[in-house]
Amino acid sequence: MKAAVFHKPGDISVDNVEDPKILHPEDIILKVTTTAICGSDLHIYDGFVPQLRDEVLGHEFMGIVEETGAQVKHVKKGDRVVVPFTIACGSCFFCQQGYHPSCMHSNPEHYGPEGDLLKGKGGGMFGYTDLYGGYNGGQAEYVRVPFANVGPKIIPDELTDDQVVFLTDIFPTGWSAAKWGKVKGGDTVVIFGSGPVGLMAQKAAWLNGAERVIAIDPLEYRRAKARDVNKVETLDPNEDDLMEKIYSMTKGRGADVAIDAVGMEASRTFLEKVKTVINAEKGTSKVIEMCTQAVRRNGIVSVVGVYASPYDNFPIHRIFDKGLIMQFGQAQTHMYIDQCFELVRSGKVTLDDIITHRLPLSKASEAYDMFKHKTDDCVKVVLKPEM
Ligand code: NAD
Numbered sequence: 001m002k003a004a005v006f007h008k009p010g011d012i013s014v015d016n017v018e019d020p021k022i023l024h025p026e027d028i029i030l031k032v033t034t035t036a037i038c039g040s041d042l043h044i045y046d047g048f049v050p051q052l053r054d055e056v057l058g059h060e061f062m063g064i065v066e067e068t069g070a071q072v073k074h075v076k077k078g079d080r081v082v083v084p085f086t087i088a089c090g091s092c093f094f095c096q097q098g099y100h101p102s103c104m105h106s107n108p109e110h111y112g113p114e115g116d117l118l119k120g121k122g123g124g125m126f127g128y129t130d131l132y133g134g135y136n137g138g139q140a141e142y143v144r145v146p147f148a149n150v151g152p153k154i155i156p157d158e159l160t161d162d163q164v165v166f167l168t169d170i171f172p173t174g175w176s177a178a179k180w181g182k183v184k185g186g187d188t189v190v191i192f193g194s195g196p197v198g199l200m201a202q203k204a205a206w207l208n209g210a211e212r213v214i215a216i217d218p219l220e221y222r223r224a225k226a227r228d229v230n231k232v233e234t235l236d237p238n239e240d241d242l243m244e245k246i247y248s249m250t251k252g253r254g255a256d257v258a259i260d261a262v263g264m265e266a267s268r269t270f271l272e273k274v275k276t277v278i279n280a281e282k283g284t285s286k287v288i289e290m291c292t293q294a295v296r297r298n299g300i301v302s303v304v305g306v307y308a309s310p311y312d313n314f315p316i317h318r319i320f321d322k323g324l325i326m327q328f329g330q331a332q333t334h335m336y337i338d339q340c341f342e343l344v345r346s347g348k349v350t351l352d353d354i355i356t357h358r359l360p361l362s363k364a365s366e367a368y369d370m371f372k373h374k375t376d377d378c379v380k381v382v383l384k385p386e387m
């Protein structure tokens with residue numbers, strides 16, 4: 001089959017690779033119909049999440065069940081499903097609490113035979129390096145999906161792929177960001193980053209009752225997208241008086257909730273273009289710093305942007321002084337996918353309005369390059385194996 005294969009940083013090509021096989025009775029093989037490129041893929045592409053051998057990338061995908069293992073009961077051949085990006089058993093201590101990204105059985109690299117925590121790392125992810133279990137991903141014609149009784153969400157025919165594919169990751173991620181921020185009626189929510197994840201967090205903030213949503217991104221075309229599809233107010237983080245503006249918009253208090261939907265990728269690749277993002281010498285995340293400034297005292301900072309290296313100068317003094325609550329992590333897709341699906345099905349939210357490029361899988365290399373460099377006003381790329 002054809003698949004987008006990561007070879008080394010900056011080097012992804014669409015190659016012929018072996019077809020996936022059922023390895024466990026709870027596996028299915030999925031024929032991929034739509035897959036997307038995520039800001040998280042750029043961490044691998046840029047070399048900040050290291051991968052030393054070739055791997056098929058892609059953790060955002062959906063498709064048709066092609067083959068089922070002997071113990072698969074939840075889906076059957078021919079079902080059309082969206083698959084959560086984290087791989088989870090559904091029954092361990094963490095899965096039972098809705099923290100499927102911490103699954104104790106989906107990442108053999110990190111757990112002993114009894115599921116005991118060996119290295120304090122989390123569960124598996126599709127196409128996300130040997131650190132996350134070394135599973136091949138879904139930027140491919142076919143993909144093996146483990147624990148198929150737990151993750152896949154069956155989609156009715158009346159919804160198109162583009163309407164639902166973001167249930168795999170970024171809408172539940174935006175939803176997790178709002179839930180972790182405990183967004184409620186009357187809140188003002190400041191969201192750093194208007195990439196795909198920030199745009200989804202904006203939708204989730206409105207749906208959770210926010211009164212005011214302020215989106216911040218250095219790229220004007222992405223701010224325009226945010227205004228256009230989500231009717232938010234926007235600000236440029238490079239404006240000198242950014243914090244004064246935020247305070248003047250929030251009765252001098254600061255926002256109730258600040259969301260980091262930027263993470264380290266944008267921080268690093270935009271180093272030349274965006275002076276505010278990161279202080280590379282000090283290794284300080286400018287965005288977390290800005291979130292702690294923009295939020296009010298006793299407010300909440302919710303971080304879905306990915307960080308994979310330690311850094312100094314974490315603003316712990318301000319977090320203490322302002323009495324802030326912070327939550328970080330991989331999104332709780334398994335936990336929220338039904339709720340998120342219902343919002344789409346009932347027409348309360350539209351997700352495909354952020355797609356700017358639909359390309360055949362064979363163009364994956366060009367698509368990565370465009371999404372990384374933010375050229376051609378690219379916001380979100382979906383790839384179609386059969387296009
Ligand atoms: P993206 O690169 O398309 O978007 C990042 C945006 O941040 C860009 O538009 C960039 O211009 C903007 N930005 C850069 N510096 C900024 C600043 N100082 N202030 C405001 N905005 C700034 O990526 P994406 O797909 O939207 O993903 C964003 C982050 O979310 C990534 O780190 C990704 O890994 C992460 N993510 C996390 C989860 C999770 O489960 N926690 C899931 C999906 C993605």
Ligand code: ZN
Nearest residue numbers: 038040060169
């Ligand atoms: Zn993703």
